[in-house]
Amino acid sequence: MKISTKGRYALRLMLDLALNNTGEYIKIKNISERQEISEKYLEQIVTILSRGNYVKSVRGAQGGYKLARNPKDYTVGEILRLTEGSLSPVSCLDDETECSKIDDCVTIEIWKRMDKAISGVVDNITLSDLVEWQMEKVNNNFYI
Amino acid sequence: MKISTKGRYALRLMLDLALNNTGEYIKIKNISERQEISEKYLEQIVTILSRGNYVKSVRGAQGGYKLARNPKDYTVGEILRLTEGSLSPVSCLDDETECSKIDDCVTIEIWKRMDKAISGVVDNITLSDLVEWQMEKVNNNFYI
């Protein structure tokens, strides 16, 4: 029951773009250096985000990526769902037709509540919240 | 981000024992038939529950398993944690010493909230709740 590196790295990538949200296009190479994640793996992840129109890209020299929307208009939930595929704790919540015993199933109530609880968290945190938290961390470290 | 069969089957096994909580020892063979899960796999799972003292066992002919406590004294959370290992969405919450960047990490706040939300659900559902839900299902099906 773990979030994979794909989802976690995607969040860090998006946060990195949000922290460098100047309008300029940011290169994967630079994100890779800052986040200490391999370029090639980040390329794969950013491709998912790009195909989902979460980021805009420009190819070629001086190319790169930037956010397609304002940081406050991304929830952590959508970023994780796009990259992870799903956040639900059991697959029968993804595809209701999958299980034939669904009408007699008692445990599904657990999974539904769990799913709701998870969504309640991730759908109510935006990328700009993360930016804010990052700023606070930096300030705290500075004054301590 | 999925609960594995181990955890899900463990819940169904425990629910089966709770529904047949007569004081008699229940055989894996019978649970296997009712739950349509292979005997051998169930044996593995019940071993975990047995070692954790969640069930009592008797070997040999006419042996079997029964609950060690009252159904209301088991939470879904403890059953899942015992069999799944952990329910936290990232491993750095399991072992705080794992990550060196933990003090600068912004996303950990997400995972902490998610972890809390998940625990809030599973730690507040008991085995006797599941028994109750099961009864309601049966009644509903009966009168519809």
Next chain:
DNA sequence: TCAATTCATAGTAATTAGCTATGAAATAAT
């Protein structure tokens, strides 16, 4: 033209998931 970048896809090693298989140990019934 060339260097730097994104885009596309294939490959790969390690781990995990989801079992199955074998057989020993214990117990009740015969």
Next chain:
DNA sequence: ATTATTTCATAGCTAATTACTATGAATTGA
């Protein structure tokens, strides 16, 4: 005492998934 039935213990095995790496084409600015 023997046998059938059960739990207990451990090994093995296949398929899928994870977490990347590798190769190279397409694009673009200098």
